[in-house]
Amino acid sequence: MLSDSSAEDVVRRPGLTGNTKVTREDWMKLALETLISEGVEAVRVLALGQKLNVSRSSFYWYFKSRQDLLDQLLDHWRNNNTRFIVEQAARPAASITQAVLNVFECWLDESLFNPRLDFAVRAWSRQSAEVHRIVTEEDDARVDAVRAMFSRHGYADTEAFVRARVLYFTQIGYYSLEIVEPVGNRLFLTPAYLLTHTGKEPRKGEVEAFAEKMLPRTRG
Template sequence: MLSDPILEEGAQRSGPTGNVKVTRDDWLNLALETLISDGVEGVRILTLGQRLDVSRSSFYWYFKSRQDLLDQLLDYWRNKNTRFIVERAKRPAASITQSVLNVFECWVDESLFNPRLDFAIRAWSRQSAAVHRVVDEADNERIDGIRDMFRRHDYSEEDAFVRARVLYFMQIGYYSLEIVEPMSSRLSLVPAYLRSFTGQEPREGEMEAFADFVMQTTSGNGKAA
């Protein structure tokens, strides 16, 4: 199961034919897991039903069609992965370095940004022009949010836009190349990244607070620090 269920529902739901063995949340979570592991081709009603040990009729209690399920998976990705980046970029901060650290929280905590899901959607977008448009819109929304963050700290429009693209594309490239580093090594490089992205040094206490966030997050999800 994904760590953050899409909906909170009971273990069973009463329907016209009695209790249904699985919930809508079960279908969506399994579909998300399958999308990540097998690609969109693996998200099939019959296959999911077999894995859940239920009939196709259970699926149609919650969804109109396979396309309805796919649309909801896309909505989930868009609302989750994009929303938190934009929210962190909007968070009030006394310095641009703190603002960037707020966005960095998304790269540390997979409950805020799930890179495996992001690249599953991007792989899907290579097969669908409609999904590709949605991905482009999401990328632009994320970059716009980060650009506006730099603008609030008095960077020029052009400078803010370029810095936002560098910050965002660097992180997406980091995931794309599947770079694996100990968290301690990543943390040691954060001040240099901040200098590169902002041209400024982190203020006193900012790195300590971010390191505390990282330690709490990685210890909570079992990742090595």
């Protein structure tokens, strides 16, 4: 095992006083930013170390190898983007339109679902059969969570499955096509989206409460 003196390199950063240690979170944050902005090929130990101004010994204190880092990036993606869709779809709701609004929160709040990270992982999956397999599994898990949501609200099995696929893959298509739409427009169209996805009109006050809840998050 590395000694304490070589386990972490100490660097000075602009605007900070004293010595600041490079942590595992620093490596992960930079690796995620690099994956999103430059792609998986740019996620290299030497390149990341140079950006952090530390030697590779710091990296190997936290990660066994580059592959270990890549595996942890996938875990981060899975444990955030997929987990929150599953959790939002499972939330109790008095109506199917309210249940769908719970899922819609993921599309408007990047702390629940990071579309740039999702896009980057999908690009990565085109270079790796194993990553492609994992992405397919996660898509299936997301669709199944939304399917179960429709089933709980009385939709027959096949209809619940198809509505889940339409809801989920429509949004993924928006991201893939890089469609940018003002939040105000999305909220204005929300009742029509709900009718399209569920076949039902939203209950009185549901959309207004959703907009009131989401606007402060999207302004940040």
